[in-house]
Amino acid sequence: MKFSDQLRQAVDVSWQASFEHPFVQGIANGTLPLSCFRHYLLNDAYYLSQFARVQALGAAKADSLYDSNRMAAHVQSTYNAELSLHEDFAKQLGISDEERTAFEPSPTAYAYTSHMLRAAYSGHLGDIVAAILPCYWLYHEIGERLQAYKPEEPIYSQWISTYGGEAFGELVQEQINRLDKIAEQVTDADRERMKRHFVISSHYEYNFWEMAYTQEIWPTYGA
Numbered sequence: 665m666k667f668s669d670q671l672r673q674a675v676d677v678s679w680q681a682s683f684e685h686p687f688v689q690g691i692a693n694g695t696l697p698l699s700c701f702r703h704y705l706l707n708d709a710y711y712l713s714q715f716a717r718v719q720a721l722g723a724a725k726a727d728s729l730y731d732s733n734r735m736a737a738h739v740q741s742t743y744n745a746e747l748s749l750h751e752d753f754a755k756q757l758g759i760s761d762e763e764r765t766a767f768e769p770s771p772t773a774y775a776y777t778s779h780m781l782r783a784a785y786s787g788h789l790g791d792i793v794a795a796i797l798p799c800y801w802l803y804h805e806i807g808e809r810l811q812a813y814k815p816e817e818p819i820y821s822q823w824i825s826t827y828g829g830e831a832f833g834e835l836v837q838e839q840i841n842r843l844d845k846i847a848e849q850v851t852d853a854d855r856e857r858m859k860r861h862f863v864i865s866s867h868y869e870y871n872f873w874e875m876a877y878t879q880e881i882w883p884t885y886g887a
């Protein structure tokens with residue numbers, strides 16, 4: 665069995681819970697309150713800015729010019745996704761540049777990105793790809809499953825077509841292939857560590873929906 669198939673099996677319960685989460689279901693049927701999506705979007709802008717740094721660390725740590733080049737190309741895709749999707753949505757939801765700049769990430773957004781950055785700084789390209797892959801792969805599976813739904817809210821239908829689309833699917837498959845290639849060349853201990861990164865990122869993906877749905881913030885201590 666391919667390493668990626670083993671990992672996919674290991675997170676099946678977690679990913680199923682993500683599919684069924686009220687945030688994701690609310691996007692599918694258009695009933696998600698826009699205030700929740702707004703909270704998601706602000707945190708996701710922070711998330712993607714850190715995600716791009718993790719991808720860039722992958723470019724720096726790659727063993728070949730080819731992989732450096734491809735990881736750097738993925739930084740650009742993240743930037744473009746951030747630009748097109750987020751700036752568009754932010755405008756529609758009345759999020760100003762000031763609000764985005766002043767925004768403090770929620771505990772979950774901070775923890776998830778800290779996890780990826782830790783894997784990136786302390787590990788190799790294999791650790792990085794394992795830690796960032798649930799982000800690609802889970803979103804693509806969700807996008808594909810949600811293709812059949814046509815929510816009234818245009819923001820939600822655009823979100824679905826972005827992640828369910830062919831262009832995103834190709835980036836996902838490329839990273840799955842990269843993971844399997846690296847997994848063939850490393851030790852059992854390396855693979856075990858990569859699997860742990862992948863599982864933890866999957867838990868955080870679930871937490872991220874919950875964070876957005878409950879509009880999680882840091883403690884305010886009665887203020």
Ligand SMILES: Cc1ncc(CO)c(N)n1
Pocket residue numbers: 708711712798799800803869872
């Ligand atoms: C939290 C999170 N995971 C994955 C993606 C997919 O890009 C995203 N935008 N945000």
Ligand SMILES: Cc1ncsc1CCO
Pocket residue numbers: 738739741742743745746799800835
């Ligand atoms: C995972 C991901 N999220 C937005 S774009 C992208 C892939 C390109 O890096």
